[in-house]
Structures are given as structure tokens and as C-alpha cells.
Amino acid sequence: MSSTKQRLLDGALTAIREHGIAGASARTIAAAADVNQALIFYHFGSIDDLLSAACHACTATRVKEYSKQLSNVSSMRELLQVGRELHEQEKTLGNVSVLAQLLAGAQNDDRLAAPTAAALQLWINEIESVLDRLLNGTPFGEVADRPGLARAISVAFIGLELYEGVDEAGARQVFAALDQLSYLEEIVNDLGRISRRALRSKISRAVRKKTPSRPHS
Amino acid sequence: MSSTKQRLLDGALTAIREHGIAGASARTIAAAADVNQALIFYHFGSIDDLLSAACHACTATRVKEYSKQLSNVSSMRELLQVGRELHEQEKTLGNVSVLAQLLAGAQNDDRLAAPTAAALQLWINEIESVLDRLLNGTPFGEVADRPGLARAISVAFIGLELYEGVDEAGARQVFAALDQLSYLEEIVNDLGRISRRALRSKISRAVRKKTPSRPHS
DNA sequence: GTCTATAGCTGGATAGAC
């Protein structure tokens, strides 16, 4: 990989972190990369394409970094703990989630939408495989919509990252509340142990009685 | 209220919805408001101040609109249903959450941060009062961190709004999964009825045994 | 591959006539 290309990828991330998606221009990116501005177009064709490539590379790296920790997670509480560490690291790295900025920018830029969705999907896949492990063997696990839950967890985290930027104390409170909530999982599991079979059939019935959500595209 | 001021507030929202926070410039806003560009500075002083005022007014209106529905909510499932309606309406209104765009912009603009946090707080307060009603009398309600949970729900919703913009089908899946999850609430309540006192003490013990999250600032 | 230079816009903000 040509060193310039790599510098531009890094510079794009720096620019997003320091100026947000709105301020990630050819000039700020080139300055952050310490590279001539015109080289962005030579190597990537457009700003959008550079941002997309940078976001994908950055996300892939971070998913890999956390993949091992996630593979050791054996409860919702532990998953939350990993989320907390990830959140702390994001804050240290520059107080902004690159993915959240791209998501915001993608709302009104069609060329950014698909690459951003693809980057987010990397996290979703990772979370889904954690859920697979956690839910196997539990009463709820037999009927749980794991892809849906994985998406819910991932996008909720994005929202939290954005919230952190405007209310740090509030974000801490969210983590405290989720921590508390995660204890309910164990309690439900305990209760389940009391009459596991009854619980299982109750869950199946309750969940299935609702209008089936037909997959749609 | 001078009609021009109101037109500018509306125009700012239109511009955010159509172009995102990055494209909400004096010129696009003035065009959407059908008002001379220089009047933004006469009436509001700066773009940031206009955006802040518009965001606050818009959020206050929408909170009021949904306040009655929220006051009738008597279960998590119903709360989710209101969330779904709100989400559908946002989509119809222009496929973008104004608050989410402001939140993204506020990450790197200090003058936007506090007003955005204040607007978001309007939703958080509303959700918190719903939680107060829902949790009163339940075993978990006695120890639940309601302000924290209200924030968690609110910011998760913001994340979902952003996700919708890049993956519509994925967002639908999230709602389906949450719907499914919301049935667990009833099941847990049922189980609780079996041995309510045992459950209550179990929850209290479990939740309190963790490191107390000291309020911090 | 990298540079300078520049075209052609759009940005926030202000001055000053009315």
C-alpha cells in the first residue's frame, strides 16, 4: 500500500474526529495527512470515496481489535462491560465515533449510504455471533430474533456515542442504568431454573402469538 | 412573533431535513424559508443560533404532540408502539431526525452542544415520567435508575433513526426484535406474581451488590 | 506520483441604501 494512500486514510479519520463529517474537507484531510490536497482525487477520486474507504478500514480494524474480547463474553453484563471499554477508548481516541459521523452524513448523501451501512454491518455481525453464544440453551434463545437484536444493540451504541459528545455525565448514567439492568438477565435465568419448562413454553407462546413480522426485502 | 423569524425557523428545519447539518447553510436555509439570506444574521446573529432555536422549537412541539399518547402508555410494549409511530412520522416528514443531525454537528461545535443537549432533554424528561408510571409497584421499580433508563431509551432511539437512513429493512428488523423482547416484560411480571416477595428481594440484592455508581459532577 | 496553480462555486458575515 502506497504510503500516501495510507496517510490519506489516516488523515481522513483524524479530520472526521477533529472537525466532524461537515468539516472533513479535502483541505482539512490533506492537512491532517500532511499531503498535497490534489492527491485525494488522484488516489480516491472523490472525498466521499476516501471517507468510505477510511470508515471501512477503521471499523474493520476496531472490530478485529475487539473480536477476541467479544469471543470471551458469556453474559449480557460482560457484553456491556466490553461496550464500556470500547466507549472509553473512543473517547480517548478523539471523542467522536467516526461511524456515527458517517451515519449522519449518509442521511443526505446517497454515495455514502451503502458504504456506511456496510461498515456498521461489521459490528452487527460481531454482536450477532456473541448473541448466538449467549442465547443458545436459554429459554428465550430458542425464539429470539438474533439479527434484529444485534442491530438494536449496535445502533443503540451509536446513539450513545453521539450523546456522550453533548452530555458526558448523562452518558455515564446510561451505562450505570444498563449495568443495573444487566443483572435482571441473571435473575430471570435463576427464575427459569425453578421451572424451566414452564418458562420456555410461556416464552414461545407469548412471542409467537404476535403478528409474525414478515421479512420484507 | 414576526413572520420572518418563524419562516426562518421552519426553513432551518427544512434545510436540515433536506441537506443534513452539513448542508444547512445560510443560503440553503434562506432559500427554504423564501427569505433574504442576510436576515438570518439580523434575527438570530449566527447560523448556530438559528439552528439551536429551530431544534428546540421543533423538539418541544413534537414532545407536546406525543405527550398525550405517552401519558396513556401502560407497558413497555405500548411505549415501543408509540416509538414506532413516532419513527414512521419522522420518516414521512423527511426521512431524517433533526435531533440526530444536531447531535452529530454538536460533536465538534461547542456552541451547538448545550442547546442540543437541552432539546434532547425534553424527550428524556417525557420518557422518564412514563417510566415512573410503568415501574411503580413492580419489583424492579423500587431500585430502577429511571433517569438513566430514560436516557438509554432516548439515545437508542436516535441511533435507530440514523440507522434507518442507511438500511430501512434493518431498522424494521430492530423494531420486530424489540417487539419480541417487550413480551419478556410481561413474562417476568407473571413470574413475579408467583413469588413476588422472593423476586423483589432477589432484585434488590443483585442490583445493590454491584459497585454503587457514584454520581460524578 | 507529486506538485503548483487556478477555475468556478459556495460558505459566513457585514455595510449601507431604503
Add this chain to the structure above:
DNA sequence: GTCTATCCAGCTATAGAC
């Protein structure tokens, strides 16, 4: 309060020398 006109900084993108 509203308008025109304008300053100047910043923007994306390209042309063309090296």
C-alpha cells in the same frame, strides 16, 4: 425590517509542469 452588494475564506475538482 428588509434589501442589494460585497468581502474574503473555504470548497471540489482539474490542468498541466515536473
